Amino acid sequence: MTNNPATNRLKDKVVLIAGAASGIGAAIAQRCVAEGASVVCADYDAVAAQALADRLGAAAVACRCDVTDALSASSAVDIAKERFGRLDGLVHNAAAPSTTATVVDLDESAWRRELDVSLTGAFLMSKFAVPLIAAGGGGSVVFIGSQFGRVATTRAVAYCAAKAGLIHLAKAMAVDHAPDKVRVNSLSPGAVATTRLLRRFPDFDAANAGLGPAHLLGRIAEPDEIAAAAAFLLSSDASFVTGSDMLVDGGYATR
Numbered sequence: 510m511t512n513n514p515a516t517n518r519l520k521d522k523v524v525l526i527a528g529a530a531s532g533i534g535a536a537i538a539q540r541c542v543a544e545g546a547s548v549v550c551a552d553y554d555a556v557a558a559q560a561l562a563d564r565l566g567a568a569a570v571a572c573r574c575d576v577t578d579a580l581s582a583s584s585a586v587d588i589a590k591e592r593f594g595r596l597d598g599l600v601h602n603a604a605a606p607s608t609t610a611t612v613v614d615l616d617e618s619a620w621r622r623e624l625d626v627s628l629t630g631a632f633l634m635s636k637f638a639v640p641l642i643a644a645g646g647g648g649s650v651v652f653i654g655s656q657f658g659r660v661a662t663t664r665a666v667a668y669c670a671a672k673a674g675l676i677h678l679a680k681a682m683a684v685d686h687a688p689d690k691v692r693v694n695s696l697s698p699g700a701v702a703t704t705r706l707l708r709r710f711p712d713f714d715a716a717n718a719g720l721g722p723a724h725l726l727g728r729i730a731e732p733d734e735i736a737a738a739a740a741f742l743l744s745s746d747a748s749f750v751t752g753s754d755m756l757v758d759g760g761y762a763t764r
């Protein structure tokens with residue numbers, strides 16, 4: 510399912526997407542450009558980020574960025590300023606490949622990696638991006654969370670904890686930066702058809718059959734359905750939305 514970006518809601522805006530190279534991040538980058546924005550496609554996977562920027566054309570620039578490293582995070586923000594002269598939006602989408610384990614059998618290194626990419630990454634990207642967004646008169650920060658930041662699931666302790674932390678980090682930042690006109694929200698998807706699911710299922714039909722029934726709408730999402738909601742939060746259509754966690758989960762967390 511692809512939603513038609515009928516509006517130009519992000520015209521002349523500059524958006525930095527951390528974890529842009531694949532799946533939901535790539536769909537957000539594509540949606541932002543389709544709605545009139547310029548984008549910095551920042552990702553650990555520099556080759557895939559460059560391929561995405563090449564596909565998106567002159568409105569996109571790629572950079573290698575490890576969100577867990579302060580120098581790397583600040584360089585990605587510098588690229589937005591050097592290339593486009595401003596920054597209006599930050600999307601923190603990066604997440605480590607999740608481990609399936611209880612608290613008893615989870616490796617300490619896997620626990621630290623999950624929190625490092627999701628939470629420390631959001632902290633570092635925001636630390637450098639928020640001042641530039643504020644300097645331009647304000648804008649929007651969006652953290653990609655998960656329904657599992659709202660409700661728990663089996664053998665996903667690090668993921669659940671990291672996503673719950675991300676949702677509350679957005680709220681705490683919303684309080685601090687409202688005076689700077691920087692809105693901060695999280696967006697929590699249900700299951701989405703990306704390669705992340707192919708670590709558990711042989712193909713998307715199997716993922717849909719396995720995970721779809723847990724959602725009220727009876728199916729998993731397409732990446733653009735998440736991107737459409739991210740574009741809303743980035744745009745002035747969401748001018749009175751801050752400190753919110755937007756569930757885009759097909760009703761997963763409702764019952």
Ligand SMILES: NC(=O)c1ccc[n+]([C@@H]2O[C@H](COP(=O)([O-])OP(=O)(O)OC[C@H]3O[C@@H](n4cnc5c(N)ncnc54)[C@H](O)[C@@H]3O)[C@@H](O)[C@H]2O)c1
Nearest residue numbers: 528530531532533553575576602603604655700701703705
């Ligand atoms: N796919 C789903 O079902 C689903 C459901 C709910 C939430 N989410 C969330 O949506 C986001 C995107 O998920 P996806 O399914 O598109 O996964 P994905 O694995 O395709 O995308 C994650 C991206 O983050 C990048 N990344 C990983 N570590 C990084 C680092 N240290 N620095 C910079 N980039 C890094 C990866 O290279 C990749 O491009 C994640 O935060 C995920 O938790 C996904």
